[in-house]
Amino acid sequence: MDSMPREITASNDANPLLELSLDRLRLRSSMKWRTYPEDVLPLWVAEMDVLLAEPVAQAILDAVALGDTGYPTGTAYAEALATFARERWDWDGLAVERTAIVPDVMLGIVEMLKLVSGPGDPVVVNCPVYPPFYQFMRSMGRPILEAPLGKEGRIDFAALEHAFGSASTGGRRGVYLLCSPHNPTGTVHTAAELGDVATLARAYNVRVVVDEIHAPILARDAAFVPYLSVPGAQAGLSLMSASKAWNLAGLKAALAIAGPEAAGDLARLPEEVSHGPSHMGVIAHTAALRDGGGWLDALLGGLDANRRLLAELLAEHMPGVRYEPAQATYLAWLDCRGLGLGDDPAAVFLERGRVAVNPGLDFGTGGAGFVRVNLATSPDLITEAVRRMASVLA
Template sequence: MSGTHQGSRDQANPLRQLGLDQLRRRTSVKWREYPDDVLPLWVAEMDVPLAEPVARAITDAVALGDTGYTAGTAYPEALAEFARRRWGWDGLAVERTALVPDVMHGVVEALRLLTGPGDAVVVNCPVYPPFYGFVGYAGRRIVEAPLGDDLRIDLGTLEEAFRAARSGGRPAAYLLCNPHNPTGVLHTVDELTAVAALAGRYGLRVVADEIHAPLVSAGARFVPYLSVPGTERGLSLMSASKGWNLAGLRGGLLVAGPAAAGDVARVPFEVSVGTSHLGVIAHTAAFRDGGDWLDALLTGLDDNRRLLAALLAEHLPTVRYRPGQATYLAWLDCRGLGLGDDPAAVFLDRGRVALNSGLDFGTGGAGHVRLNLATSPELLTEAVRRMATAVT
């Protein structure tokens, strides 16, 4: 049922509700990292108001003084119901979940459960830059398996990486980004089934970062990694953070396949207790009651993908853009502009537009930028106009 956007007709587009003056009053990193003459289309924050059900849940909690430690299973129950409704997946068992402070700290904990210091973690580059930093923080080492020219998982390259990661017989893990950040690619059932079979053959444990799972375009389908055959020993990290713009209200869930229940049971109390109670309240409300707001957002993101493609075709025709089926991120190949390995620096210096440098995404990122299109059509239009002036 994902991608149906079934409530969007009843809700205003959240991306059209805040003006630049309102956004510049925000104190989060997106709006404070750069001077006021820079348009920030970089970090994964959305230019939207808070979904009303989420705002109400937080306000009610504050009015009650309900700001202590988190308890109960409302969060995984809400996510399990969301998974049934949106993805047709009924395999998310509440008893096989654990609270984690957020998705990336949950990834670190999963890697600590499955591997030892110095062990290898395979990633598909170009990929979300914190994969590199957090894997290093966990005391593990990265083995890259670059995506194919079509920006999809290359199974031959992945097998080579698995073989290298397991050389010497040490444990190893595969950190899967599903949907993929920065490309917005949705992995198919066949692709994920092949990944699971390959991981089983080489004895790697799979940890799937599925934080962008709610953000799927119309007509597309998100496939949870743990829903495909052969993933019984897999782990997944999920959250409402990206779908409802809740990065400042931290709370994630570590979800286990049937044969990985023992791993989740070993998550230390000291980890789960670090989860924000208000964060859990917010994420629960988002999954339980935020569907109509999400549908309206997804429609707005679809509109922005089409708008960005049209703007680039008009103003920067040598920039290659393959609109993704998920996330609110656009991966732009700017090598045709002749701006060198770091075009983001040029767009910032000459155009006063802040984008993410492709260099931070690992092998394959040179000459690329990541653009956050979760903003108003007006700001997106102005950003591309500025980018065009930077290269003329």
């Protein structure tokens, strides 16, 4: 096996997805590269095959040189996100005083749900959706009410209103856990759609908690709209983080953001929650948002190219797969129902093709026959993955 690579940062303005070879990636010890045997090509969990953005790596190195590895404090992270939101999304409404640092987005969601609901209160989700929504809600004793997405992967408002009606009956405190942009489809909700969500939530007295972790990862010409920026969303609670866009999942930190009418709820967040985030994580996320824009732009260009590449490869080698390139995220949601591989094609791709992708079944109702593919890797690995997946059809 090769010695450990010396590179820790990507080249300036280069596509970060072209920096690492498969041999170097297999030196990693994280979940993506250690869950399966070495003959399996992993295109599943949300880790990117990139080196760190130089400003992020430098901020970490500077902190280590100072021994600055204590407890997090201050508002630098929130200030950096507010500037990023203003520059990237034209949103001036992120009020630093209505934010709190939480360990990560999912644990932040848990804490927000504790603030606005109790055990037994239902949580509405738009399935198919990020599997931890189901896992964490079960652990919290919150029953899930599914409001399936429509045929085009957009919010079905008739289904949503029906779920809200069920969630608010009998004095229950229903919550809508909105994924925006949506995982796994990569759909970017429009301002009009989000405004309708806010109107419907007020009508049924349902609180909205929104996971906006993928917000910085947009395809060309896509426009992200923060939920708290739309009229009527003042009682909403949002969770944001730099972890997905800059590959910082191992450096724990996220921000909870309250709308004006939810400020009192956020003020009740227990003080001990702030002990969970990593100070090094806060440093890294702040540097990413403040100084990592050039690196992010290079990444977004590489992801656009990978989406086009995947579409071309599937059309050539697996025409039975239906694929619509996503507006956001670095994920591809593939409809494999036409391949005759049953409800769990991911199991076939793994066993016979030695490619690990996420089973659609894990994403709830509507996921049978689908797989989720992680496109945050090199074009060579995407090409090899499609070759292997196509081989199971021979």
